[in-house]
Amino acid sequence: MELLEWACIRVRRDQLLSETDYTQVQDSPLNDEQRIQVANYRRALRDVPQNVGDPFIVAWPEKPTFLK
Numbered sequence: 001m002e003l004l005e006w007a008c009i010r011v012r013r014d015q016l017l018s019e020t021d022y023t024q025v026q027d028s029p030l031n032d033e034q035r036i037q038v039a040n041y042r043r044a045l046r047d048v049p050q051n052v053g054d055p056f057i058v059a060w061p062e063k064p065t066f067l068k
Contacts, residue, residue, distance in 0.1 A: 005055035013048050016060075020067065030066075037064040 023030055023038045030038065044061035052058050 002055055006049065009052070009055055009058055010049060012060075013045050016045050016063075017042060023067075034064065034066055038067070041067075 041061055
């Protein structure tokens, strides 16, 4: 059961990363401050599986408000 939950976490994490992929291109409409916020958000997403001890208790990073 735990292995399945870890797989679900990775799928969700990958979805959230994909939603912000457009922010990583040169012609992204973001300003410098927004780029930093998105970079921090994406870094926190990539760290989710490593920083979580229990796959049933995941604290997802907060998406920057301008992306919502």
